[in-house]
Amino acid sequence: MSSSFLPLSEEMFQARSVSVDLNNDASLLIDIPDALCERDKVKFTVHTKTTLGTFQKPEFSVSRQHEDFIWLHDTLVETEEYAGLIIPPAPPKPDFESPREKMHKLGEGEASMTKEEYAKMKQELEAEYLAVFKKTVQVHEIFLQRLSSHPVFSKDRNFQIFLEYDQDLSVRRKNAKEMFGGFFKNMVKTADEVLISGTKEVDEFFDQEKTFLLDYFSKIKDATSKAEKMTRSHKNVADDYIHVSATLNSLSAEDSTPLKHLEKLADLFEKLRKVEGRVASDQELKLTELLRYYMRDIQAAKDLLYRRARALADYENANKALDKARLKSKDVAQAQQHQQQCLQKFDTLSESGKKELTSFKGRRVLAFRKNLIEMAELEIKHAKSNMALLQGCVELLKSN
Amino acid sequence: MAHKAKNHSSPSSPEPASLQVEDVSANSNGPKTAEILIDDDQDDLFAEATEEVSLDSPEREPILSDGPSPAITPVTPTALISNRIEPKVIGVPSMFERSLDEVEEEAGGDLFDINISVSDPEKVGDGMNAYMAYKVTTKTSLTIFNQSEFSVKRRFSDFLGLHSKLASKYMHIGYIVPPAPEKSIVGMTKVKVGKEDLSSTEFVEKRRSALERYLMRTVKHPTLIQDPDVIQFLESSELPRAVSTQALSGAGILRMVNKAADAVNKMTIKMNESDAWFEEKQQQFENLDQQLRKLHASVEALVCHRKELSVNTASFARSAAMLGNSEDHTALSRALSQLAEVEEKIDQLHQEQAYADFYLFSELLGDYVRLITAVKGVFDQRMKTWSKWQDAQVMLQKKREAEAKLHLANKPDKLQQAKDEIKEEIEEWEGKVQQGERDFEQISKTIRKEVGRFEKERVKDFKVVIIKYLESLVHTQQQLIKYWEAFLPEAKAIA
Numbered sequence: 001m002s003s004s005f006l007p008l009s010e011e012m013f014q015a016r017s018v019s020v021d022l023n024n025d026a027s028l029l030i031d032i033p034d035a036l037c038e039r040d041k042v043k044f045t046v047h048t049k050t051t052l053g054t055f056q057k058p059e060f061s062v063s064r065q066h067e068d069f070i071w072l073h074d075t076l077v078e079t080e081e082y083a084g085l086i087i088p089p090a091p092p093k094p095d096f097e098s099p100r101e102k103m104h105k106l107g108e109g110e111a112s113m114t115k116e117e118y119a120k121m122k123q124e125l126e127a128e129y130l131a132v133f134k135k136t137v138q139v140h141e142i143f144l145q146r147l148s149s150h151p152v153f154s155k156d157r158n159f160q161i162f163l164e165y166d167q168d169l170s171v172r173r174k175n176a177k178e179m180f181g182g183f184f185k186n187m188v189k190t191a192d193e194v195l196i197s198g199t200k201e202v203d204e205f206f207d208q209e210k211t212f213l214l215d216y217f218s219k220i221k222d223a224t225s226k227a228e229k230m231t232r233s234h235k236n237v238a239d240d241y242i243h244v245s246a247t248l249n250s251l252s253a254e255d256s257t258p259l260k261h262l263e264k265l266a267d268l269f270e271k272l273r274k275v276e277g278r279v280a281s282d283q284e285l286k287l288t289e290l291l292r293y294y295m296r297d298i299q300a301a302k303d304l305l306y307r308r309a310r311a312l313a314d315y316e317n318a319n320k321a322l323d324k325a326r327l328k329s330k331d332v333a334q335a336q337q338h339q340q341q342c343l344q345k346f347d348t349l350s351e352s353g354k355k356e357l358t359s360f361k362g363r364r365v366l367a368f369r370k371n372l373i374e375m376a377e378l379e380i381k382h383a384k385s386n387m388a389l390l391q392g393c394v395e396l397l398k399s400n
Numbered sequence: 401m402a403h404k405a406k407n408h409s410s411p412s413s414p415e416p417a418s419l420q421v422e423d424v425s426a427n428s429n430g431p432k433t434a435e436i437l438i439d440d441d442q443d444d445l446f447a448e449a450t451e452e453v454s455l456d457s458p459e460r461e462p463i464l465s466d467g468p469s470p471a472i473t474p475v476t477p478t479a480l481i482s483n484r485i486e487p488k489v490i491g492v493p494s495m496f497e498r499s500l501d502e503v504e505e506e507a508g509g510d511l512f513d514i515n516i517s518v519s520d521p522e523k524v525g526d527g528m529n530a531y532m533a534y535k536v537t538t539k540t541s542l543t544i545f546n547q548s549e550f551s552v553k554r555r556f557s558d559f560l561g562l563h564s565k566l567a568s569k570y571m572h573i574g575y576i577v578p579p580a581p582e583k584s585i586v587g588m589t590k591v592k593v594g595k596e597d598l599s600s601t602e603f604v605e606k607r608r609s610a611l612e613r614y615l616m617r618t619v620k621h622p623t624l625i626q627d628p629d630v631i632q633f634l635e636s637s638e639l640p641r642a643v644s645t646q647a648l649s650g651a652g653i654l655r656m657v658n659k660a661a662d663a664v665n666k667m668t669i670k671m672n673e674s675d676a677w678f679e680e681k682q683q684q685f686e687n688l689d690q691q692l693r694k695l696h697a698s699v700e701a702l703v704c705h706r707k708e709l710s711v712n713t714a715s716f717a718r719s720a721a722m723l724g725n726s727e728d729h730t731a732l733s734r735a736l737s738q739l740a741e742v743e744e745k746i747d748q749l750h751q752e753q754a755y756a757d758f759y760l761f762s763e764l765l766g767d768y769v770r771l772i773t774a775v776k777g778v779f780d781q782r783m784k785t786w787s788k789w790q791d792a793q794v795m796l797q798k799k800r801e802a803e804a805k806l807h808l809a810n811k812p813d814k815l816q817q818a819k820d821e822i823k824e825e826i827e828e829w830e831g832k833v834q835q836g837e838r839d840f841e842q843i844s845k846t847i848r849k850e851v852g853r854f855e856k857e858r859v860k861d862f863k864v865v866i867i868k869y870l871e872s873l874v875h876t877q878q879q880l881i882k883y884w885e886a887f888l889p890e891a892k893a894i895a
Contacts, residue, residue, distance in 0.1 A: 222722070247691060254691065268870075373888065
């Protein structure tokens with residue numbers, strides 16, 4: 001896809017918010033009003049409106065790439081102070097692979113189609129590109145809005161730099177990599193589930209959360225992949241309608257006998273496929289995206305549990321070290337101090353973790369509610385359109 | 401052979417014979433005239449037929465019945481295969497023409513009131529010798545039948561046998577004989593072996609539906625419905641086993657037709673088409689064939705994807721149910737379970753829709769693709785008829801030239817004998833030329849009529865089926881609205 005500026009329509013604003021309760025605080029409002037797609041790179045325009053004195057201007061925009069978002073996420077993960085918070089999941093990399101592959105296949109099959117058929121398929125694919133594009137903008141925006149609406153993250157220094165710094169962030173990114181080396185991040189990736197499920201849990205709240213999150217994560221991961229498959233099948237059916245419509249058109253054009261109703265039928269299928277296409281994409285946005293997002297969010301919650309489990313392990317180790325020191329009567333004070341630090345860290349983590357997990361559940365329930373309602377309403381709307389189209393055609397055919 | 405002793409036919413098939421007699425008294429059409437025209441060449445005729453057919457590589461189906469061994473039922477009136485016999489009576493086609501009009505009159509009055517249903521597939525026997533028996537029920541007010549409602553049991557090879565008889569009688573004189581459904585060794589083997597799974601049930605249903613459509617198309621044809629073989633097929637409780645069906649399957653016949661077509665083409669016939677109508681029509685049918693095949697392929701893809709959608713929806717429903725179970729927020733958990741239920745119902749909907757996609761839309765297109773092959777075959781038969789006429793003319797010319805040579809020769813004693821001989825031959829070929837011309841005119845006339853009828857039927861057929869199909873789509877949407885409207889309050893109840 002060549003460079004193209006895509007002003008995001010009203011529709012898109014409504015299509016957003018897999019998450020809820022965002023961008024409510026007028027002191028810091030963030031959105032991504034448009035984006036530029038240059039070959040493989042997407043450049044997001046991040047627009048900020050703020051009443052906070054910590055920023056230089058009340059309103060400003062910067063251009064950011066996906067890698068900048070990842071840098072921001074990683075710095076948050078690496079920040080010790082945030083260990084007791086659920087770090088909003090990083091937005092996934094913009095993935096145009098699927099429509100690109102389809103476009104390629106379409107090019108190969110061009111000879112076997114009529115001009116109109118090819119044009120329609122191309123149109124359909126361009127819509128798919130656009131949908132992927134909209135999705136990626138949405139998910140990047142939500143990431144920023146999660147941060148801006150959080151009492152702690154909104155004050156993060158790097159977050160401010162991300163929003164304000166009017167130059168390219170790539171230099172900073174390189175430095176950060178050298179500094180942290182992705183240490184903590186890598187740690188989190190390895191064997192977190194084993195550690196979480198391994199440690200004995202005294203606190204009932206965390207015990208329940210642990211059981212719940214581990215199970216829920218695997219279920220939601222499965223549901224996400226099944227929803228993806230379902231949506232893809234839906235798209236295939238919509239695409240088939242294009243071919244049927246095109247062939248019916250050729251048939252009615254060539255046929256001299258009074259098969260005029262073939263033309264109407266072709267027209268009908270063309271309209272039907274547009275509706276079916278919308279059904280598929282709405283289902284994707286409201287259901288599949290919802291599941292996908294919360295799958296990542298639950299992973300972030302799991303990461304919190306992991307960090308807490310590590311802190312507990314550290315505390316237990318410190319205890320053992322203290323006992324050893326007492327036995328040997330060597331460096332007792334030092335060991336004691338270390339033990340106290342670990343305990344404090346663990347307690348802080350537990351306290352803030354509890355808060356975070358509780359509000360997380362509330363957020364999740366609200367988001368599901370909102371999206372399920374919207375999906376049901378859209379399904380009804382589309383089914384009614386389909387019905388009107390079909391009944392109109394049946395009337396027409398019967399009356400002839 | 402004892403073909404003239406038809407009325408006291410072989411002990412193994414008493415019914416057909418008596419039926420034959422009844423037919424003759426019931427109406428004054430075809431069969432009676434057939435009786436008059438049967439002649440001794442009949443045996444040769446049939447021998448010819450079986451020979452020709454066996455050149456194809458047939459799919460062997462085990463022949464099991466204790467039935468009569470003659471390759472083809474002895475009941476078939478043969479006179480209609482006029483150009484294969486040297487007819488002693490001219491004008492069979494025109495007599496036939498009269499009967500056609502008569503039936504059409506009756507048909508117009510009765511609105512061709514006949515309905516056939518094929519139902520109750522029943523497995524008979526065990527193992528590889530087993531077969532499916534179908535109940536064929538006819539409801540009609542037409543007087544060519546003895547009753548207004550009656551049923552018989554038939555097996556697949558009976559249908560093929562009927563088609564082969566009709567094809568051999570009518571195709572070469574220009575009638576478009578609806579093709580029989582295809583054989584399927586794989587499908588049938590599964591059924592025989594007793595696999596009670598979904599695919600064999602679907603196979604039997606697909607076949608049952610195809611057989612029903614086949615019979616309806618056949619009886620809608622004003623000429624074919626009068627054919628004693630058709631009447632016997634529908635009415636007679638016992639049918640002589642069609643023994644050579646392995647060679648005479650629908651595919652076999654079509655192959656025969658196509659081979660004839662190829663042969664015709666190879667003969668490099670440059671037919672002087674004096675009639676633009678034929679050229680136009682052939683081109684039209686060629687285009688129609690291409691487009692229908694393409695559409696058929698698209699609809700088959702649609703069926704496939706719709707089935708996939710159904711499977712994936714069911715899979716998602718199960719996953720959503722599991723998610724609902726895992727969810728610890730009560731209201732959300734309930735809503736997710738409800739979502740799972742909705743999706744399960746929707747998966748059923750998709751499956752039903754896929755059936756409609758297939759049985760209404762896809763099969764219609766498949767039937768017409770095969771029908772058009774039959775139409776093209778009939779056009780080729782016309783070319784063959786034309787070429788036969790031309791050949792006769794060439795022969796006649798040769799004989800005349802030979803005669804002229806004789807007249808110029810100078811061998812008095814041998815001459816007279818030769819002259820007589822040549823004169824006889826010339827007369828013979830003159831007759832053949834005249835017959836050839838008549839045949840060509842007749843087949844051209846028949847084809848025009850048949851094509852006209854075919855096009856009318858096609859329009860009607862498509863319209864009826866398409867409306868039904870669209871109504872199935874409407875129904876699906878209505879159900880979707882119902883399900884989602886029931887779910888909406890559940891989603892809103894999440895608190």
